[in-house]
Amino acid sequence: DQQVKQNSPSLSVQEGRISILNCDYTNSMFDYFLWYKKYPAEGPTFLISISSIKDKNEDGRFTVFLNKSAKHLSLHIVPSQPGDSAVYFCAGENTGNQFYFGTGTSLTVIP
Amino acid sequence: ETGVTQSPTHLIKTRGQQVTLRCSSQSGHNTVSWYQQALGQGPQFIFQYYREEENGRGNFPPRFSGLQFPNYSSELNVNALELDDSALYLCASSQDREETQYFGPGTRLLVL
Numbered sequence: 001d002q003q004v005k006q007n008s009p010s011l012s013v014q015e016g017r018i019s020i021l022n023c024d025y026t027n028s029m030f031d032y033f034l035w036y037k038k039y040p041a042e043g044p045t046f047l048i049s050i051s052s053i054k055d056k057n058e059d060g061r062f063t064v065f066l067n068k069s070a071k072h073l074s075l076h077i078v079p080s081q082p083g084d085s086a087v088y089f090c091a092g093e094n095t096g097n098q099f100y101f102g103t104g105t106s107l108t109v110i111p
Numbered sequence: 112e113t114g115v116t117q118s119p120t121h122l123i124k125t126r127g128q129q130v131t132l133r134c135s136s137q138s139g140h141n142t143v144s145w146y147q148q149a150l151g152q153g154p155q156f157i158f159q160y161y162r163e164e165e166n167g168r169g170n171f172p173p174r175f176s177g178l179q180f181p182n183y184s185s186e187l188n189v190n191a192l193e194l195d196d197s198a199l200y201l202c203a204s205s206q207d208r209e210e211t212q213y214f215g216p217g218t219r220l221l222v223l
Contacts, residue, residue: 032210043115043201043214043215044214045214046211046213046214049210097161097166097167097208098156098167098169099144099146099154099156099212101146101154101155101156102153103152104153
């Protein structure tokens with residue numbers, strides 16, 4: 001039962017341009033959504049989160065948008081930098097403190 | 112501030128054996144969550160411990176069990192290992208069950 005889906009396994013973007021990573025979910029009981037970044041041989045690193053009662057959260061170059069009616073969220077990175085190249089996971093947390101992760105999108109930022 | 116650490120980094124076991132994985136939470140964190148990440152997949156939630164009590168569990172059989180100690184470090188125990196248990200096991204800590212978790216580097220388990 002894949003409650004969180006990332007349908008794009010990979011994405012390539014030129015340095016300086018916008019990266020848009022997408023995520024869909026099926027569980028309307030998620031309280032929070034989170035984005036994590038993962039480099040090889042390291043654990044995921046928290047990037048940004050959004051409460052289910054909001055539709056946008058911004059932190060520097062990173063902005064997460066939540067569209068509850070479409071059960072869709074996206075992460076925007078502007079401007080993209082080569083150091084942003086990593087695997088990005090989105091996750092939802094439900095009221096039972098259970099976390100569900102997507103399968104990840106591998107972002108490559110081309111210098 | 113000490114980050115999340117896990118031991119061992121790698122482990123090889125045979126089918127039917129038992130394994131214990133360990134996690135030290137980030138300083139000041141009282142909540143630990145465990146995840147299984149199979150190759151090419153996202154982390155799958157196993158369970159969460161808050162102040163030494165299980166506080167949420169994913170869709171894993173009872174042979175996956177855990178403990179949290181008074182210093183908030185944690186163990187994941189897996190009995191009767193199966194080949195499909197081969198994966199990267201991640202633990203993550205947070206404060207007071209906050210949604211923002213900090214992950215360790217993981218333990219890679221191979222079951223032969």
